[in-house]
Amino acid sequence: MGTKRGLMAACLLLLAVWSTAAPSDEDGSLLWLRQKPTTTTNTITGVKGTAMTELQTYWQGGPVVLKRQKGLARDSYTIKSQGEKTIITASNDAGLLYGAYHLLRLQQSGQPCTSFDIHEQPAYDLRILNHWDNPNGTVERGFAGRSIFWSEDSTKPNPAIIKQYARANASIGINGTVLNNVNAKPEALSAASLQTTKDIADQLRPYGIRVYLSINFASPIKLGGLKTADPLDASVIRWWKDKVDEIYKLIPDFGGFLVKANSEGEPGPQDFGRSHADGANMLADVLRPHKGIVMWRAFVYAPQSDDRANQAYLEFMPLDGQFRDNVIIQIKNGPIDFQPREPYSPLFTALTRTPMMVEFQITQEYLGAANHLVYLAPMWQEFFSFVKPSSLKAMAGVANIGDDTNWCGHHFAQANWYAFGRLAWNPSLSSREIAEEWLAQTFTSEASFVAALSQLMQDSRETCVNYMMPLGLHHIFANGHHYGPMPWFTAPGMRADWTPPYYHRADSIGLGFDRTRAGTGNVGQYPESLSRLYNDINTCPENLLAWFHHVPWDHRMQSGRTFWDELCHKYDEGVKATRHFLAVWDAMQPYVDRQRYEEVQRKLRIQARDAVWWHDACLLYFQTFSRRPIPQDVEHPVHNLDEMMQFQIPITMYENPECGYTK
Numbered sequence: 001m002g003t004k005r006g007l008m009a010a011c012l013l014l015l016a017v018w019s020t021a022a023p024s025d026e027d028g029s030l031l032w033l034r035q036k037p038t039t040t041t042n043t044i045t046g047v048k049g050t051a052m053t054e055l056q057t058y059w060q061g062g063p064v065v066l067k068r069q070k071g072l073a074r075d076s077y078t079i080k081s082q083g084e085k086t087i088i089t090a091s092n093d094a095g096l097l098y099g100a101y102h103l104l105r106l107q108q109s110g111q112p113c114t115s116f117d118i119h120e121q122p123a124y125d126l127r128i129l130n131h132w133d134n135p136n137g138t139v140e141r142g143f144a145g146r147s148i149f150w151s152e153d154s155t156k157p158n159p160a161i162i163k164q165y166a167r168a169n170a171s172i173g174i175n176g177t178v179l180n181n182v183n184a185k186p187e188a189l190s191a192a193s194l195q196t197t198k199d200i201a202d203q204l205r206p207y208g209i210r211v212y213l214s215i216n217f218a219s220p221i222k223l224g225g226l227k228t229a230d231p232l233d234a235s236v237i238r239w240w241k242d243k244v245d246e247i248y249k250l251i252p253d254f255g256g257f258l259v260k261a262n263s264e265g266e267p268g269p270q271d272f273g274r275s276h277a278d279g280a281n282m283l284a285d286v287l288r289p290h291k292g293i294v295m296w297r298a299f300v301y302a303p304q305s306d307d308r309a310n311q312a313y314l315e316f317m318p319l320d321g322q323f324r325d326n327v328i329i330q331i332k333n334g335p336i337d338f339q340p341r342e343p344y345s346p347l348f349t350a351l352t353r354t355p356m357m358v359e360f361q362i363t364q365e366y367l368g369a370a371n372h373l374v375y376l377a378p379m380w381q382e383f384f385s386f387v388k389p390s391s392l393k394a395m396a397g398v399a400n401i402g403d404d405t406n407w408c409g410h411h412f413a414q415a416n417w418y419a420f421g422r423l424a425w426n427p428s429l430s431s432r433e434i435a436e437e438w439l440a441q442t443f444t445s446e447a448s449f450v451a452a453l454s455q456l457m458q459d460s461r462e463t464c465v466n467y468m469m470p471l472g473l474h475h476i477f478a479n480g481h482h483y484g485p486m487p488w489f490t491a492p493g494m495r496a497d498w499t500p501p502y503y504h505r506a507d508s509i510g511l512g513f514d515r516t517r518a519g520t521g522n523v524g525q526y527p528e529s530l531s532r533l534y535n536d537i538n539t540c541p542e543n544l545l546a547w548f549h550h551v552p553w554d555h556r557m558q559s560g561r562t563f564w565d566e567l568c569h570k571y572d573e574g575v576k577a578t579r580h581f582l583a584v585w586d587a588m589q590p591y592v593d594r595q596r597y598e599e600v601q602r603k604l605r606i607q608a609r610d611a612v613w614w615h616d617a618c619l620l621y622f623q624t625f626s627r628r629p630i631p632q633d634v635e636h637p638v639h640n641l642d643e644m645m646q647f648q649i650p651i652t653m654y655e656n657p658e659c660g661y662t663k
């Protein structure tokens with residue numbers, strides 16, 4: 001595949017020579033970095049060398065001077081014009097590199113490239129991707145092929161791919177990457193695996209990117225042969241200290257550990273009667289002399305709880321203020337699990353003495369995998385309308401990258417990787433602005449194309465919510481792969497919180513999960529003003545209604561419709577919007593090369609068909625409880641419920657089958 005990407009670069013150059021009116025075919029392997037080299041350059045080493053090389057290779061303007069200056073914030077930069085010259089000033093080499101990419105971004109997106117007076121400063125020091133890549137090369141919740149880092153036969157990663165990966169990340173300000181799955185195997189810390197980690201670190205370093213690893217908390221037992229992994233046990237602490245020393249000998253700028261502990265069956269300090277703080281602090285102490293950090297995840301829930309949404313708060317609030325200052329608690333944006341819409345996780349406003357970072361999911365586990373065009377920046381912006389960016393220390397995104405030629409499985413899924421990086425740099429950028437930037441660089445800066453597609457992208461998240469689970473519905477996905485609808489699914493002996501009826505609670509009275517004060521009390525985890533709003537069915541935002549309430553079928557909505565009728569209309573709107581997306585894309589044919597045009601069109605057709613599947617399955621199933629007719633002005637199901645319940649989607653439709661999900 002690496003060779004394929006190399007070939008693509010060469011073909012583009014050749015094709016440029018015979019340029020014709022129609023855009024030449026592209027396979028997406030160049031991402032948003034499609035500029036043609038102006039010269040061939042020597043490779044200059046170090047991060048500043050990378051900045052110089054990028055400018056020499058791609059910049060078509062006048063001379064650019066790179067200057068270091070003390071006193072500027074880390075990674076920040078200024079770009080100023082001085083006569084013919086452009087001066088990039090930064091306090092560190094990474095800042096110079098980001099400044100260089102800023103210039104190239106303006107050039108590629110057709111912006112004016114004269115008279116600069118720019119000052120940029122990242123919101124967070126740490127802007128990090130999390131790869132859920134397994135040692136055997138599979139990617140958990142990955143929809144774009146296999147891992148670019150790991151493989152079953154221990155083949156070394158392809159340096160050309162790692163370089164392109166590094167360039168792409170640095171071009172949007174990403175400066176850290178966790179190379180392996182949070183469901184970590186102990187062998188992530190074996191000598192052989194650390195050698196590969198070192199090789200990757202060496203290749204990412206010139207782009208200002210540090211590597212991190214997810215660890216298995218029971219590694220001292222499973223890898224080290226100890227009898228315990230108790231974080232307060234002296235032999236365990238010694239084992240971790242030696243392991244950390246071994247890592248830093250190989251990788252002096254290693255970033256630290258990401259830890260999923262006592263979550264979904266992963267080991268953790270609670271197995272030894274200790275707390276999350278005991279576990280995190282022990283690791284933080286052994287990493288501290290090397291300036292390493294611990295990102296400790298708050299994604300915890302137990303089967304016996306009456307409300308999964310309550311649990312992270314219940315476990316972590318008593319520990320507020322007890323973590324070392326090189327620990328950051330990594331919290332998913334919502335309290336359940338990356339649903340198309342969730343309220344923000346109440347931990348973000350409740351923890352006041354604990355450094356926190358948000359974990360977004362770039363890979364579309366619950367949003368149509370790599371088949372649906374869903375631009376996620378509006379969802380992440382919605383999160384930031386509730387959680388102040390300044391209350392966080394860092395931003396993490398679960399990557400959607402694999403060894404597919406176009407990296408992300410869907411050409412438009414690249415926009416989510418891009419948007420994550422841009423928002424981690426500046427969370428107040430608007431999602432539309434980011435979409436416009438990405439479209440102009442990835443396709444064309446032609447105004448009518450950018451206007452039509454940025455609108456489509458903006459609408460795509462709400463569209464997905466509408467055809468999957470509107471009005472606060474959540475987690476009614478098919479078991480295991482989470483691709484299609486399965487609101488009816490239950491299985492003997494299965495954890496209730498891994499089945500949809502736990503979440504939708506449909507009955508003859510209504511639909512939704514009562515999390516009010518009279519219900520599970522979840523509303524009480526939010527600040528008083530929100531708590532009051534969410535607690536009352538008449539003031540609760542309608543897009544979260546069935547999240548917080550068991551809504552009677554005849555509840556009157558703002559539109560004047562009953563809840564049941566509104567639900568039908570929302571599913572209908574979702575279906576219609578996906579057809580509109582197809583029509584918009586069809587009209588864009590003149591602006592897009594044939595290959596990408598056809599590939600996107602194919603995916604949009606799948607999305608439009610899937611939307612009907614969701615619409616029919618959910619409305620027919622919920623109708624067995626509501627016992628109300630589907631309104632006349634709503635498209636009626638073309639399937640019947642039995643058909644929908646028997647339908648098994650072929651696994652090749654959505655992903656790599658080897659991950660063996662249980663939930």
Ligand code: GCV
Nearest residue numbers: 132140141182183260299337
């Ligand atoms: C990496 C969800 C996903 C799992 C994932 C888990 C997590 O439950 O379905 O695949 O595991 O979240 O974030 O740890």
